[in-house]
């Protein structure tokens with residue numbers, strides 16, 4: 126990930142994009158992929174580049190679950206909210222992990238730097254119940270395994 | 283065959299022959315989202331290391347696996363004689379055996395051998411004989427699975443890919459003729475609404491504008507449905523070919539494929555396919571040297587379910603919040619950038635080339651009167667073998683349950699949740715007698731949707747399932763209609779309260795009012811969001827009343843937290859120590875040598891019963907048990923004081939008050 130969050134590097138990323146060309150989502154994805162999140166300045170630059178008001182850019186970006194507006198934590202635990210996982214006590218897995226960290230879904234913690242966020246089924250239901258740790262599937266879970274994983278992360282293991 | 287296609291095909295054929303009859307034996311790894319989840323990457327590294335270290339004359343490659351998802355990681359070995367064998371559930375310990383197989387040194391079937399994919403070997407059965415595939419009559423949409431590398435355009439062309447396109451361009455087949463063939467085939471939109479595709483194209487065709495847009499809807503947001511992903515990851519060019527044929531049948535010149543961001547591999551493979559198609563002159567100006575121009579590009583979604591609704595999709599493409607809008611105007615009049623547009627599902631587009639190549643009557647060989655062809659289904663839930671299948675419309679659901687190994691964990695079949703959060707929830711007594719036909723689902727006020735079939739066992743409480751889905755539709759409401767965002771919020775609150783043990787007799791009426799109110803929403807998201815709830819109240823009335831009125835929950839792995847209690851039934855079981863250790867909230871204590879569970883702290887996560895199943899039992903005895911404020915699914919409200927003293931009201935006493943269904947009056951809203 127690039128930490129050099131300055132106007133030139135953003136403009137370079139957005140170089141091929143043009144106004145009225147269905148490029149907004151692409152712009153937002155490019156910035157998030159490179160910098161981890163969408164900063165206020167980045168949104169302003171996107172607006173400038175695509176001839177959209179900052180309010181429009183911000184309003185659109187906040188509509189989508191994918192985008193973050195502050196730097197991401199080190200570990201993102203995606204919790205699958207889909208039906209196959211639900212049937213296999215996905216809810217118990219979620220609640221137990223949240224309890225280990227004493228947090229809520231989507232709330233970012235600093236120490237350890239972690240967040241449990243809601244994720245959507247992507248059709249690997251044969252692995253249910255599952256979570257993703259930084260996008261890698263951890264499948265065929267049980268609640269006790271999930272608690273152990275969460276405790277390990279909490280203790281920095 | 284046009285000149286340009288002829289030379290493409292000649293090159294592709296030569297390449298494909300070499301690939302399917304390789305000089306060295308070749309191990310192909312099935313590479314898709316599921317196999318990645320099953321750890322194929324590590325396996326590939328390991329195989330390659332062995333081959334390199336031992337200096338073996340074995341090649342490796344990638345392939346879209348045969349689709350037996352439950353058997354991932356899958357690999358295929360192709361020998362120089364052109365035979366291909368499929369292996370499943372491969373682990374690192376199988377590597378040496380498989381290398382021997384590839385070298386022809388081992389000719390006895392291994393226990394990981396699934397069957398013969400191509401060619402014949404005396405000791406092996408063909409893969410079509412596999413019990414899992416007994417309902418598949420013929421792979422049409424999946425015809426290239428196992429037979430091509432999805433990232434190789436030549437493989438697609440060698441298997442008659444782009445032949446249909448070349449044919450219509452070469453023979454000058456008119457837009458009208460193409461649309462007629464598609465209409466005659468009976469192809470109905472696979473996004474879930476089943477509108478006849480050929481007729482829909484007619485609307486766009488007649489729009490008189492310079493720029494016309496085709497959009498392929500690959501947003502596939504229904505949890506439990508992943509059939510579009512399978513097509514994109516295994517045969518991306520069929521979608522592109524279908525879109526170009528659609529372009530020539532509608533005079534469109536610009537296309538978008540809107541793919542959800544949850545499918546990074548599909549995005550990568552589609553992008554590769556588009557780049558290759560451009561490089562071969564199949565996309566862009568003068569498609570296959572004809573007069574047709576068609577540009578195609580991917581838009582990556584960003585995690586919003588209602589962007590799958592076509593007007594939401596269009597808004598999302600053109601730089602806005604992806605909120606569905608009121609129709610009319612329909613996309614054919616005003617779509618992307620307010621220009622005429624047609625939106626079709628991935629599977630709809632993928633069906634086009636084969637219909638053009640083989641004709642509409644061929645397509646109609648499978649199916650039923652009301653709908654023709656085959657359909658992809660993704661099957662999951664409490665079953666042994668989760669995966670996808672290509673089934674003719676009309677296949678019996680009870681047969682499907684049989685081939686996926688039945689309900690797992692010796693529990694029984696309780697319900698079928700098909701088609702995603704808007705589609706329905708039917709008890710086994712009905713589902714067992716249904717065929718996969720949209721009308722049959724409609725008869726029970728449910729929908730078949732876009733292809734997801736989730737089999738539910740009796741471990742699951744219907745109220746909890748409702749709570750999950752109502753949270754989903756609430757979360758995903760775009761917020762345009764008060765009925766939808768407020769109604770779904772209300773519905774969620776009611777289910778949360780019931781879960782906590784605060785069900786009231788008037789909830790049935792309240793839910794009914796909410797359902798009727800939701801009908802006044804702008805798009806199908808709001809209108810259909812109470813479908814599962816209505817199915818539950820109507821078809822699972824006993825269970826609903828038990829949780830709401832009698833305060834008894836029948837769920838085990840998934841039950842109403844306020845209606846269950848954990849009891850220690852064996853103080854001397856050593857596993858109780860494990861349970862005590864695992865409890866994430868310290869609700870289990872050992873005091874004076876005796877274990878005790880404090881239900882006021884217990885979040886009902888189930889970890890302790892998992893570890894000490896014989897020592898800790900879950901009971902539901904008609905009492906309401908206090909739940910801690912920290913249970914995310916019940917977050918925020920404390921209904922403790924609202925639970926009526928006399929919670930044991932009989933089901934009979936409530937039905938007389940529930941006659942509001944069907945009334946279009948909104949006056950009941952004030953009672954909420």
Ligand SMILES: Cc1cc2nc3c(=O)[nH]c(=O)nc-3n(C[C@H](O)[C@H](O)[C@H](O)COP(=O)(O)O)c2cc1C
Nearest residue numbers: 471472473499502503590591592626627630806807
């Ligand atoms: C809330 C909502 C979500 C939808 N999601 C999808 C989707 O993910 N994929 C899809 O093809 N159609 C989806 N649809 C249906 C589309 O609006 C549209 O009917 C479909 O893409 C048309 O293609 P077809 O005619 O080929 O079926 C959705 C509809 C609604 C109301």
Ligand code: SF4
Nearest residue numbers: 762763766803805808
């Ligand atoms: S019904 Fe719901 S999702 Fe559809 S437009 Fe209204 S608020 Fe948005």
Ligand code: SF4
Nearest residue numbers: 865884885887888890
């Ligand atoms: S269900 Fe979970 S929270 Fe309750 S006692 Fe058991 S382990 Fe603890």
Ligand code: FES
Nearest residue numbers: 205207209210246
């Ligand atoms: S429901 Fe969790 S992966 Fe499908």
